[in-house]
Amino acid sequence: xxxxxHRIGVEHASPEQVYDAITTIEGLSGWWAEKTGGDPTxxxxxxxxxxxxxxxxxxxxxxxxxxxxxxxxxGPAEWIGTTIHWDLRQEGDYTIVLFKHEGWRxxxxxxxxxxxxxxxxxxSLKQYVETGKGDPAPNDVQIxxxx
Amino acid sequence: xxxxxHRIGVEHASPEQVYDAITTIEGLSGWWAEKTGGDPTxxxxxxxxxxxxxxxxxxxxxxxxxxxxxxxxxGPAEWIGTTIHWDLRQEGDYTIVLFKHEGWRxxxxxxxxxxxxxxxxxxSLKQYVETGKGDPAPNDVQIxxxx
Numbered sequence: 001x002x003x004x005x006h007r008i009g010v011e012h013a014s015p016e017q018v019y020d021a022i023t024t025i026e027g028l029s030g031w032w033a034e035k036t037g038g039d040p041t042x043x044x045x046x047x048x049x050x051x052x053x054x055x056x057x058x059x060x061x062x063x064x065x066x067x068x069x070x071x072x073x074x075g076p077a078e079w080i081g082t083t084i085h086w087d088l089r090q091e092g093d094y095t096i097v098l099f100k101h102e103g104w105r106x107x108x109x110x111x112x113x114x115x116x117x118x119x120x121x122x123x124s125l126k127q128y129v130e131t132g133k134g135d136p137a138p139n140d141v142q143i144x145x146x147x
Numbered sequence: 148x149x150x151x152x153h154r155i156g157v158e159h160a161s162p163e164q165v166y167d168a169i170t171t172i173e174g175l176s177g178w179w180a181e182k183t184g185g186d187p188t189x190x191x192x193x194x195x196x197x198x199x200x201x202x203x204x205x206x207x208x209x210x211x212x213x214x215x216x217x218x219x220x221x222g223p224a225e226w227i228g229t230t231i232h233w234d235l236r237q238e239g240d241y242t243i244v245l246f247k248h249e250g251w252r253x254x255x256x257x258x259x260x261x262x263x264x265x266x267x268x269x270x271s272l273k274q275y276v277e278t279g280k281g282d283p284a285p286n287d288v289q290i291x292x293x294x
Contacts, residue, residue: 002152003254005151005258005259006259006262006263006266007256007259007260007262007291007293008290009290009291011292092292094291094292096291107152109154111152112154112245112246112247113154115151115152115153115154115262116155116266116269119153119263119266119267120266120270122263123263123267123288123290126290141270143154143155143156143270143273144154144155144156144241144243145156145238145240145241145243
């Protein structure tokens with residue numbers, strides 16, 4: 001099954017700082033979707049809302065400053081049941097983020113779109129942690145007619 | 148075998164304009180690597196040069212304003228033998244670009260890096276065609292300690 005994979009390095013940042021940005025409502029709303037709510041603790045469901053809809057992610061795993069795993073429990077049909085993996089580690093002055101969106105049933109055109117869109121959101125995460133200001137929806141980087 | 152896939156839409160642009168940006172030395176040096184040379188015609192080899200090295204791509208297929216296919220004939224070991232596919236089509240006021248970097252033997256960490264890096268170069272291609280100015284290497288967007 002095809003996966004979306006990405007790697008960024010967040011400069012002058014500890015894994016703890018990046019972990020906070022992906023495991024708290026304040027952090028997630030700073031780089032992904034301003035309208036983020038729900039329960040970000042283990043077993044909770046985080047609700048991300050965008051103009052055209054949203055995603056609900058169940059928090060499967062929280063290993064502080066090392067690893068986070070979510071399962072998509074609501075959202076676009078192609079996303080439901082897929083999982084999102086975040087692996088963090090320190091490398092010199094950077095926190096390296098390995099990202100994987102796993103379990104797509106087939107490489108539909110929407111998956112091509114999501115791969116590029118994830119990359120721009122990961123750059124937003126990097127900028128958010130490095131500077132305090134990301135580009136979350138609805139002011140996210142537009143990549144195409146699908147936004 | 149895992150693939151890197153992306154989708155962008157280039158606004159107010161025809162497929163012919165995007166095709167020119169990925170099939171001419173002038174175009175390729177406007178968004179990917181300023182140091183681009185070689186022969187961009189069918190069967191030719193295009194040479195892309197970056198600070199840490201470069202890639203040589205054999206032009207396997209040129210279907211004007213529709214499809215381009217390259218094979219990596221020199222470059223990092225993980226890239227050699229992989230193929231790069233560009234599919235273009237018009238959709239309203241956008242030219243949609245479906246991109247695939249196919250044939251990776253395994254999802255090594257370098258592949259995670261290249262997926263994100265391709266996304267930023269595709270955004271550079273979009274900007275180049277839309278505005279006349281991209282962000283080619285050596286002034287490309289830095290995504291991590293691997294640049």
